[in-house]
Amino acid sequence: MIIEVRRAIASLVILMVFSPALLAENADAQQDGAPIDVMGKVTNHDYFELPWGKVYLPRILYSGGEMYFYSSTERALESGEFIAEEGAGLVRYDGEPITMDLSITSHLIYVWFSLIVTFIITFLAGRKYKRGIGRDIEPKGALLNMFEALFVFIRDQIAKEFIQEDKYEKFVPYLYTIFLAITLMNLFGLLPWAAAATANLTVTATLAFITFLVTQVSGSKDHWRHVFAFPGVPKWALIILTPVEILGLFTKPFALAIRLFANMLSGKIMIVCILGLIFVFTELFGAAIGVASGIFWVLLTVALYFLKALVALIQAYVFTLLSGVFIGMAVEEHHHEHEETSVAHAPDVATQHN
Amino acid sequence: MSYIAAGFGAGIIALAAAFGIGMIGKSATESIARQPEAAGDIRGAMLLTAVFIEGVALIGAIVCIILALGIGQ
Numbered sequence: 001m002i003i004e005v006r007r008a009i010a011s012l013v014i015l016m017v018f019s020p021a022l023l024a025e026n027a028d029a030q031q032d033g034a035p036i037d038v039m040g041k042v043t044n045h046d047y048f049e050l051p052w053g054k055v056y057l058p059r060i061l062y063s064g065g066e067m068y069f070y071s072s073t074e075r076a077l078e079s080g081e082f083i084a085e086e087g088a089g090l091v092r093y094d095g096e097p098i099t100m101d102l103s104i105t106s107h108l109i110y111v112w113f114s115l116i117v118t119f120i121i122t123f124l125a126g127r128k129y130k131r132g133i134g135r136d137i138e139p140k141g142a143l144l145n146m147f148e149a150l151f152v153f154i155r156d157q158i159a160k161e162f163i164q165e166d167k168y169e170k171f172v173p174y175l176y177t178i179f180l181a182i183t184l185m186n187l188f189g190l191l192p193w194a195a196a197a198t199a200n201l202t203v204t205a206t207l208a209f210i211t212f213l214v215t216q217v218s219g220s221k222d223h224w225r226h227v228f229a230f231p232g233v234p235k236w237a238l239i240i241l242t243p244v245e246i247l248g249l250f251t252k253p254f255a256l257a258i259r260l261f262a263n264m265l266s267g268k269i270m271i272v273c274i275l276g277l278i279f280v281f282t283e284l285f286g287a288a289i290g291v292a293s294g295i296f297w298v299l300l301t302v303a304l305y306f307l308k309a310l311v312a313l314i315q316a317y318v319f320t321l322l323s324g325v326f327i328g329m330a331v332e333e334h335h336h337e338h339e340e341t342s343v344a345h346a347p348d349v350a351t352q353h354n
Numbered sequence: 355m356s357y358i359a360a361g362f363g364a365g366i367i368a369l370a371a372a373f374g375i376g377m378i379g380k381s382a383t384e385s386i387a388r389q390p391e392a393a394g395d396i397r398g399a400m401l402l403t404a405v406f407i408e409g410v411a412l413i414g415a416i417v418c419i420i421l422a423l424g425i426g427q
Binding site: 322 | 401402409412
């Protein structure tokens with residue numbers, strides 16, 4: 001068994017070494033432009049790429065007070081209402097700007113995919129728990145065991161650790177959902193034809209914005225007191241401290257968005273660039289050295305690929321962890337200074353969230 | 355000019371981030387060696403601190419990319 005697996009991996013590596021090298025020889029012949037579109041591998045597109053071809057996605061455009069629906073970019077061009085412009089995408093034929101581009105794009109499809117998969121996993125597991133499997137008896141089957149391991153990990157290692165003892169429970173579902181959804185979005189980026197939706201700043205900014213909302217809505221009175229009137233400092237210091245604290249509210253989700261975005265963007269670019277070195281070597285020293293060096297670059301790519309799989313999980317964990325930390329900081333109540341009032345605060349914080 | 359700025363910026367970011375994460379790694383390994391039973395807690399704290407440094411470094415890197423690509427000029 002192990003020998004067979006080893007043999008399969010070895011032949012896969014050999015195949016991967018030679019297929020880009022063969023492509024490189026072809027690229028040598030046709031000199032028009034770069035052989036690989038590096039940024040195209042990670043950016044958003046108006047088509048959905050599958051191993052056997054492209055599926056064009058609908059365009060929904062709002063311009064000049066009217067909505068336009070087209071089944072693809074090509075249809076939009078055929079209708080004559082829109083023309084393609086270099087570097088700007090679609091524009092109206094009479095120069096009117098597109099107010100809102102609500103088109104369905106490839107990254108959006110991956111976001112939907114991961115949300116649907118998250119929903120299905122959770123729904124199936126939840127249905128089993130309702131029937132009593134896992135509550136009355138031990139969890140059965142791969143799905144339930146994996147679900148329970150993940151859920152307990154999020155609850156014990158993130159929620160319980162960083163959020164106050166009596167309040168962590170209502171945040172566990174949110175933390176669990178973003179962890180699973182971000183993990184799936186990141187892992188989609190490992191497929192050669194697919195793209196990680198989290199390599200798009202819009203997606204990560206939206207996720208961070210949700211965390212921001214949850215944090216602020218569930219913030220305790222102590223959280224707001226710390227922002228607007230930091231306790232225990234002289235009054236004149238508040239002139240400096242309050243703007244810094246208000247800025248701090250926004251830099252936290254900003255850093256959250258940038259971190260996930262930059263990490264997921266760099267992974268695929270790095271892999272494509274290192275594979276691109278085969279083409280560079282072929283160009284510089286001829287096909288023979290290009291093919292020979294390919295063995296080295298492909299092995300490096302395989303190592304990077306495993307690193308990327310690891311990074312996908314770590315970044316999802318980090319996003320969830322920091323969400324938990326920020327929520328924990330916001331809902332925390334300080335017992336040391338207002339011993340008698342903080343007890344009275346507790347019930348209205350709970351109602352504030354609902 | 356902006357290329358020079360971006361190059362120097364990226365270098366300084368790498369230096370600073372490497373220094374910060376190196377300090378974390380140093381003290382974390384020392385603590386684990388001294389108290390191996392607390393390895394789990396130390397690893398969590400290490401990751402959290404490293405992540406904060408990474409966040410700042412990445413914001414710097416984004417500024418360098420913006421400089422190098424000449425966005426906003």
